[in-house]
Amino acid sequence: MTRLxxxxxxxxxxxxxxxxxMVAAIPQARAELVIDITRGVREPMPIxxxxxxxxxxxxxxxxxxxxxxxxxxxQGSGLFRVLDPAAYIQSLPNLAVQPQFADWRAIxxxxxxxxxxxxxxDGRLRVAFRLWxxxxxxxxxxRAFLTQGDNWRRVSHIIADEIYKAITGEEGYFDxxxxxxxxxxxxxxxxxxxxIMDQDxxxxxxxxxxxxMVLTPRFSPTAQEITYLSYYNSxxxxxxxxxxxxxxxxxxxFPGMTFAPRFSPDGNKxxxxxxxxxxxxxxxxxxxxxxxxxxxxxxSIDTSPSYAPDGRQIxxxxxxxxxxxxxVMNADGSGVQRISFGDxxxxxxxWSPRGDLIAFTKMKAGRFxxxxxxxxxxxxxxxxxGFLVEGPTWAPNGRVLxxxxxxxNGRTTLHSIDVTGYNERQISTPTEASDPAWxxxxx
Numbered sequence: 473m474t475r476l477x478x479x480x481x482x483x484x485x486x487x488x489x490x491x492x493x494m495v496a497a498i499p500q501a502r503a504e505l506v507i508d509i510t511r512g513v514r515e516p517m518p519i520x521x522x523x524x525x526x527x528x529x530x531x532x533x534x535x536x537x538x539x540x541x542x543x544x545x546x547q548g549s550g551l552f553r554v555l556d557p558a559a560y561i562q563s564l565p566n567l568a569v570q571p572q573f574a575d576w577r578a579i580x581x582x583x584x585x586x587x588x589x590x591x592x593x594d595g596r597l598r599v600a601f602r603l604w605x606x607x608x609x610x611x612x613x614x615r616a617f618l619t620q621g622d623n624w625r626r627v628s629h630i631i632a633d634e635i636y637k638a639i640t641g642e643e644g645y646f647d648x649x650x651x652x653x654x655x656x657x658x659x660x661x662x663x664x665x666x667x668i669m670d671q672d673x674x675x676x677x678x679x680x681x682x683x684x685m686v687l688t689p690r691f692s693p694t695a696q697e698i699t700y701l702s703y704y705n706s707x708x709x710x711x712x713x714x715x716x717x718x719x720x721x722x723x724x725x726f727p728g729m730t731f732a733p734r735f736s737p738d739g740n741k742x743x744x745x746x747x748x749x750x751x752x753x754x755x756x757x758x759x760x761x762x763x764x765x766x767x768x769x770x771x772s773i774d775t776s777p778s779y780a781p782d783g784r785q786i787x788x789x790x791x792x793x794x795x796x797x798x799x800v801m802n803a804d805g806s807g808v809q810r811i812s813f814g815d816x817x818x819x820x821x822x823w824s825p826r827g828d829l830i831a832f833t834k835m836k837a838g839r840f841x842x843x844x845x846x847x848x849x850x851x852x853x854x855x856x857x858g859f860l861v862e863g864p865t866w867a868p869n870g871r872v873l874x875x876x877x878x879x880x881n882g883r884t885t886l887h888s889i890d891v892t893g894y895n896e897r898q899i900s901t902p903t904e905a906s907d908p909a910w911x912x913x914x915x
Contacts, residue, residue: 505605516553518580524587525565535589541628545646550895576606599627613638645867649911651689655904673900688732693739695911732776737783745775767805778822787821811849826870833862842875855893865910876906
């Protein structure tokens, strides 16, 4: 069973209920169609995705929509090049038609996705697909989904995830959401709202009304809760927001300035930095007891903490060495070690969900950079740079980062880039946007 079949998923504030009740595997023979994504793909794999056939006009239109989303997901990853449908020689109106692989080899397709959309008597849709290795003529993977008609977009993302995983061997990241800060108004009177969208920019909606400024939203491991910082009457407060219900809960009134709250991997704790008596330290709050404990104790500024995916270590930035640098410590605050030693200042470290890398923002000679390094500080790699680039957040598979970019005119936009430094792309939002946070795969 796939993620979609595990139960109900409700979009933000209950706007849409989508329930899939059946997922079936289509018999297959494993083929050797592989992309090694660890080395940086300069030549994307050519893939053909004909329109999924339908039994009537509505299902045919749905088939075109599904293919549009799947194509956009795969091509947007930078690993695939979707071939122009005008070049297709063979038509594949349904899964009963056997592909003529010579026709697909003639247009240099290496992979072929074949599918269909069938309306059911109860109003649901059956969406099925097969992924073929064109050279061997073997099926790589096949699935069928039975779902509500208004859930077609999520089914499309799951299909793209299945194709991505089958060819790369890595988990996909398309069936996810991103929460961010939507910005409007003049720079002197900025309105900042919490907003959420699918990872491809679809289904945009606001979560807060802009009465209070919001900053640094972060997802919980369950993908149903967000922690964020909000200024109420100029006082910083940390809130929990439940996406499922729209309920907001005050995490605590803290006596000093509070920064960058973030969940622990098990979702039971929130880590943050607080400024008390003029000294900024890192604190951890148990969400079950609401008790806080201090993890660092140093006269310098310690901030921007992020857990390792196993919860055993924490990375943070501090100026305790004279300049802003990245450190790693054990989860109880012991064993502090500096790991960044390059030129410039380092900030906003974020541990990859895979545990193999820490992303960061770097500042040097008036420029900003987004990069990644191993947890021991080795292998530093700069992925992108600009007038201002900041706020890296990881896709759940640890292979793609999202961040925000500000141009010299002050306009902020969201962008994604893969961990090899290729395929930077802008994510469209209705307003200016900053502080993105990527969700886990949806349950």
